[in-house]
Amino acid sequence: MDSAALLDLLGNENRRRILRLLARKPCYVTEISEYLGVSPKAVIDHLRKLEDAGLVESRVDSQRRKYFSIARNLRLEVNVTPYGFGTKSAYPASRGLDFGRCRYLSLDVSSSLEDDPSDAHALAGELDRLEGLENELSMAQRWVQGRITDVMDRLSESFDGHGSLDGRFYAEVLAAMANGAETVPKLSHRVDASPEMVEEALETLARHGVVESDGDRWSLREE
Numbered sequence: 001m002d003s004a005a006l007l008d009l010l011g012n013e014n015r016r017r018i019l020r021l022l023a024r025k026p027c028y029v030t031e032i033s034e035y036l037g038v039s040p041k042a043v044i045d046h047l048r049k050l051e052d053a054g055l056v057e058s059r060v061d062s063q064r065r066k067y068f069s070i071a072r073n074l075r076l077e078v079n080v081t082p083y084g085f086g087t088k089s090a091y092p093a094s095r096g097l098d099f100g101r102c103r104y105l106s107l108d109v110s111s112s113l114e115d116d117p118s119d120a121h122a123l124a125g126e127l128d129r130l131e132g133l134e135n136e137l138s139m140a141q142r143w144v145q146g147r148i149t150d151v152m153d154r155l156s157e158s159f160d161g162h163g164s165l166d167g168r169f170y171a172e173v174l175a176a177m178a179n180g181a182e183t184v185p186k187l188s189h190r191v192d193a194s195p196e197m198v199e200e201a202l203e204t205l206a207r208h209g210v211v212e213s214d215g216d217r218w219s220l221r222e223e
Contacts, residue, residue, distance in 0.1 A: 026069035
């Protein structure tokens with residue numbers, strides 16, 4: 001599901017409350033209605049939207065009551081900086097993800113469950129370790145976001161006054177290139193500016209030895 005649409009979906013407080021309730025236990029409509037203090041009809045409407053988005057699923061028990069539960073894990077990130085606003089959603093990576101492919105990340109991914117995955121003590125220890133790792137990664141993400149903003153500020157100051165473009169625009173073009181945009185059309189779409197403005201910025205950056213071109217493709221110049 002598109003992350004912007006997901007953000008709109010979760011903007012409703014009652015839908016967020018439903019997910020918090022379902023995170024504790026599967027529930028049927030009457031239980032949810034009593035918890036929220038709203039009509040069953042309103043609950044059914046919220047559940048339908050959550051189910052359509054793939055966040056909630058349902059099953060029928062032996063008494064033919066329809067239970068609802070959380071369908072799968074999902075992470076939604078919202079970044080708000082002086083240089084942009086963006087949302088990103090992602091599902092959990094495979095347990096077999098090779099962290100060796102992550103150039104800037106070094107993790108001990110060995111599990112304490114290999115000998116006896118049913119041992120409660122081992123499970124508790126693994127939970128504690130993973131909760132700690134999640135907190136560390138969250139801190140690292142905040143640190144990286146702060147550093148990105150700082151670097152963007154310094155790039156903006158470096159190119160402010162060069163040509164007719166604002167210094168921030170050069171920083172935005174460089175950020176788009178760092179995120180994989182290589183051609184003028186793609187850069188233009190990413191920074192929401194005309195191709196002419198992007199071409200002017202690229203020419204200025206090239207004169208300063210920051211970027212280089214290979215035909216129609218542009219890249220950050222390696223030292």
